[in-house]
Amino acid sequence: MIRLFVTADLAQDHALALDLGQSRYLTAVMRREVGDEVLVFNGRDGEWRGALEVVAKRGVVLRLTALERPQAFGPDLDLVVALVKRTRIETIIEKAAELGARRVRLVITERTNAERVRLDRLTAIATEAAEQTGRMDVPEIVEPLKLAKLIETWDAPRRLLFCDEAGEAKPVLEALAGTPAAPWAILIGPEGGFSPTERESLRNLIYATPASLGPRILRADTAAISALTLWQAAQGDWRGLEVS
Amino acid sequence: MIRLFVTADLAQDHALALDLGQSRYLTAVMRREVGDEVLVFNGRDGEWRGALEVVAKRGVVLRLTALERPQAFGPDLDLVVALVKRTRIETIIEKAAELGARRVRLVITERTNAERVRLDRLTAIATEAAEQTGRMDVPEIVEPLKLAKLIETWDAPRRLLFCDEAGEAKPVLEALAGTPAAPWAILIGPEGGFSPTERESLRNLIYATPASLGPRILRADTAAISALTLWQAAQGDWRGLEVS
Numbered sequence: 504m505i506r507l508f509v510t511a512d513l514a515q516d517h518a519l520a521l522d523l524g525q526s527r528y529l530t531a532v533m534r535r536e537v538g539d540e541v542l543v544f545n546g547r548d549g550e551w552r553g554a555l556e557v558v559a560k561r562g563v564v565l566r567l568t569a570l571e572r573p574q575a576f577g578p579d580l581d582l583v584v585a586l587v588k589r590t591r592i593e594t595i596i597e598k599a600a601e602l603g604a605r606r607v608r609l610v611i612t613e614r615t616n617a618e619r620v621r622l623d624r625l626t627a628i629a630t631e632a633a634e635q636t637g638r639m640d641v642p643e644i645v646e647p648l649k650l651a652k653l654i655e656t657w658d659a660p661r662r663l664l665f666c667d668e669a670g671e672a673k674p675v676l677e678a679l680a681g682t683p684a685a686p687w688a689i690l691i692g693p694e695g696g697f698s699p700t701e702r703e704s705l706r707n708l709i710y711a712t713p714a715s716l717g718p719r720i721l722r723a724d725t726a727a728i729s730a731l732t733l734w735q736a737a738q739g740d741w742r743g744l745e746v747s
Numbered sequence: 748m749i750r751l752f753v754t755a756d757l758a759q760d761h762a763l764a765l766d767l768g769q770s771r772y773l774t775a776v777m778r779r780e781v782g783d784e785v786l787v788f789n790g791r792d793g794e795w796r797g798a799l800e801v802v803a804k805r806g807v808v809l810r811l812t813a814l815e816r817p818q819a820f821g822p823d824l825d826l827v828v829a830l831v832k833r834t835r836i837e838t839i840i841e842k843a844a845e846l847g848a849r850r851v852r853l854v855i856t857e858r859t860n861a862e863r864v865r866l867d868r869l870t871a872i873a874t875e876a877a878e879q880t881g882r883m884d885v886p887e888i889v890e891p892l893k894l895a896k897l898i899e900t901w902d903a904p905r906r907l908l909f910c911d912e913a914g915e916a917k918p919v920l921e922a923l924a925g926t927p928a929a930p931w932a933i934l935i936g937p938e939g940g941f942s943p944t945e946r947e948s949l950r951n952l953i954y955a956t957p958a959s960l961g962p963r964i965l966r967a968d969t970a971a972i973s974a975l976t977l978w979q980a981a982q983g984d985w986r987g988l989e990v991s
Contacts, residue, residue, distance in 0.1 A: 594838075601969050603961070636963040676920075676980050717847070717985040719880040725845050728969065729976040736920050736977055741961040 505533060506542040506634045508641055513548035519565040526562040542571060546640040549574040574639055577603035578739045579686040582731060585612045585693035586620065586647055587723045594724045596625050600632035600642050602731040603740060609647040614695035622646055650701060661686040663711040666730050668696050675733040678714035689734055691727045749777060750786040750878045752885055757792040763809040770806040786815060790884040793818040818883055821847035822983045823930040826975060829856045829937035830864065830891055831967040838968045840869050844876035844886050846975040847984060853891040858939035866890055894945060905930040907955040910974050912940050919977040922958035933978055935971045
């Protein structure tokens with residue numbers, strides 16, 4: 504079933520006019536017709552089932568017929584990631600959405616070769632991934648900030664899993680054992696790694712837990728996906744699924 | 748330091764003629780000159796340091812000066828992955844190399860939209876990723892086989908982590924707890940999932956351990972990376988790193 508993220512309020516029997524892009528996608532691309540059903544969510548009101556009521560040139564109108572799932576969020580997890588080249592950042596955004604990060608914060612480090620990023624494009628990627636992965640919110644993409652500034656403005660109760668590619672830290676699962684629950688953030692450095700000064704200051708943060716991602720050198724996108732996976736498995740919503 | 752995979756034997760003081768592609772990469776792209784050093788490995792003789800001795804139009808000759816690391820392999824882990832579209836298969840191959848899979852076996856399932864694959868291109872991707880990630884072998888890419896045939900010809904002592912997106916299995920870390928060590932394989936289905944018949948026959952294999960990858964729907968490349976990560980963390984070489 505097609506899932507669409509919308510911004511309008513959702514409630515029983517509401518008529519919902521889709522924007523032109525979504526309308527064209529439903530009709531021209533996916534060949535949906537009056538009476539066909541789709542799912543919609545807005546990050547606030549849960550996931551709703553709706554039926555196509557009007558299919559016109561100016562757009563599609565849905566009639567909401569049933570609340571499928573009440574609004575829920577994954578654990579409060581940020582991914583803080585150094586700007587890397589465009590294709591890898593786009594992969595990271597897509598995977599962060601699939602792996603349940605609530606926010607992605609872009610960060611500029613000493614060794615970042617900062618390319619310009621288009622937040623609107625990254626948000627579109629996050630939205631599409633959220634639609635496909637089945638979550639009921641879209642991860643927020645936060646514009647790039649220098650690492651020093653990020654640390655200065657840190658909200659202190661949030662813990663930081665600092666993925667330290669220099670490799671003298673404990674493996675992630677060992678490092679996370681016995682640590683408090685969310686809120687957390689995962690920090691992934693640029694492909695050239697953090698500078699010695701940056702590593703020193705990160706390791707001195709009382710809310711930081713350094714951790715290693717194995718014996719091989721990982722690209723930034725691999726490191727982000729692996730760290731998100733291990734955090735979800737150890738601390739997040741990959742634990743305690745109902746087993747039939 | 749640049750690392751190159753070569754096929755020739757490696758030993759102290761050997762002269763090693765690089766092929767034209769690698770020679771051009773070293774000189775035209777990376778601007779290396781006589782006396783500069785690189786690392787080479789061939790999957791048998793360990794990782795060697797070599798210095799550029801001849802830089803000529805017909806190619807570069809290295810003189811091997813020291814064994815940097817004796818030959819070692821990661822754990823005996825296969826990734827068995829259904830053919831998915833080209834860009835995602837290429838991502839999977841790159842990540843399998845970074846995450847230490849020893850082989851990638853391509854498999855055709857009922858819901859596979861099999862595109863043709865070029866094994867030479869996939870092997871080139873695996874080779875480049877192996878060079879960059881620091882491993883001393885290149886994962887073997889095994890040509891596509893039907894799932895039924897794969898099961899028929901299974902080498903029985905190898906266990907199979909069956910990533911069952913239908914979601915009634917235990918989470919991977921729980922599923923792997925207490926299971927025997929390598930050899931293992933990880934099985935990732937196509938984006939449309941396994942058919943009910945396939946799921947049934949996979950769940951009946953005595954060497955198979957079904958496992959779930961969390962509450963969201965993952966694309967095939969994400970599922971492969973997450974499963975490789977969790978296996979390495981629970982059973983592989985991401986455990987027991989030396990902690991300084």
